[in-house]
Amino acid sequence: MVSARRLLGRLAYGARYNRVPWGQRVYVRPGERTLREAQWRWRLRRSPVLSLEEYQANVPLGEIEEFLSCTLCGETSQQPLFQPTGGGKWRYRVVRCPSCGFLYRNPNVRPERLGDLYATGYSKFLTGKYAANRQRRYNLTMQAFSPILDHGEGRRLLDFGCGAGLFLELAEQRGFDACGVDLSPDSVAQANERLTKARAFHGAPHDVPEIAAGGFDVITLWSVLAHLPRPLDDFTMFRELLAPGGVLLILTVNARSLLLKAYGSEWSGFTKNHLMFYSSETLPRLLRRTGFAGVGYVPSYGDTIEAGTTRLPDSLRERLRRTVEATDGGNMMRAMAFADDEAIIRWGDRLDIDRLRDASVSKPPLDLTGSAGL
Template structure:
């Protein structure tokens, strides 16, 4: 059965865009970018802004949750926008900071209960359908930030939230002296079964003396940032762990995505375990407050398009790339943060650096 939404698209556009991956269609259908941007501005204009006290009275608080003010700027007022829901009955509320625009789940998960989200065979998710094309995604992101990942010989790398070790496997193949940490014990076990030289540990960086000592040339966050309940504390730790000239690589869902603006609460970035949602407009505040010197971004046009397994006509590919660059950078945000000016000088020649 064809959904009403798809019927509308068929009436407007016919079938000419059906072979374009679902996540890229909003960028190639004529006029849709402008419509979605208008739709977003209208939502923000209409959504009420309320005090945190009033918000507390409206929203129930779960056993492992707490209410928050904005982590980026401290604003306590709330602009409720979305109520994502999913299988097995999970539901949460997403608000926007009316001062800086940061999107976050509120109430949020208390840090000491974060492990509850990953304790029950989380590795089955990481190694099932989700993992099918993960290493391809890693390679595409590493290529977009060349030469940072080209040769790891003599360089130390920490993969924070390493899961089942799929990236650590690539890192050791590229010569990095690589280690990882994760909160899922079964994922760590699977990672160590997969790895030859790299090593995965259960827990936080401070729990492992080898990691706590720091001196890393690269720290990577692959789809981890949205899971952090105390990002300021974590990023201060990442900055401390980096050696002079070090970089922090981030891949996360993009809170400026046209897909978010188009689909609201059903956006693919609103998953059960995601807590906070960043964009190129809000990430710099986090990096600035934790001592980083600069940040650069790389656009995301879609994994299958970039890998060449989805072939678009030259006209559609040019339209896709143009709209991604003009609007939001794509549904995933690729960013690399520079610990200091030495890092900018060493790795920033081919990148557009935003100084912090």
């Protein structure tokens, strides 16, 4: 059965775009960008803003969950926007901070229960269909930020949330002195079977003496940021683990994605274990509060576009690129955070760097949790 949305698209555009992959259509169909941006503005206007007390009164709280105020700015008001679901197996609510625009799951998962999401079966997901083109994505991102990750000789690298070691394997090949940590014990076991020189550890960085000592030239977060329930704590730790001149690479789903504005609760970025959703508008606030000196971005056009394997004709491929660049609306966000001015001078000459105020601050203010105290 054809959905009303698809039927409307066929009536509006005819058959010309039927063969365009669904994830690329909103970027190439004439007028689509304008329509989706207007749709987003309308969603924000008609969605009520509630006090935290009003919100709590009407939302059930799960066993491993807690209510939050905005982690980034402390705002307690909530603007409910989405209710993603996963085939009846899971459901959660996503709210927007009316002060800074941050999108986050609320209720959220309590940090001490985060391991529950990865205790069993997660490595099967990481090494199944999900992993089919994972290393291609890593290579494309490293190329996009060239030369920062081109050569690893004499440089230490930490892959935070290393999963089954797919990136650590590439880091080995590029000469990095690499290690990783992950909350999934079976993923760590698979990673260590895969690796030759690098090593993966189960747990948190402070649990592993050789990691807790710091001195890393590079830290990578590959599709990890959306999984962190206490990002201020984590990013303060990352800043402390980085050596002078160090960089932090971030790949995460993009909360400014045109696909999010088009598909709402059905957006592919709303997955079972995702907790918070960042954009180039909200990420600098997190980095600024945790002591980073600057951040630069590279647009994400999609793996098949960048690898040259898309079915799109040249004219539509170029239209997609222009749309992504004009809206910052790619489905993924790729960012490079710089620990200090030394890092910016050494690595930032090919990027448009957003220099962050208060970059000398090494620790965020008190009350990091954003918890509603429940």
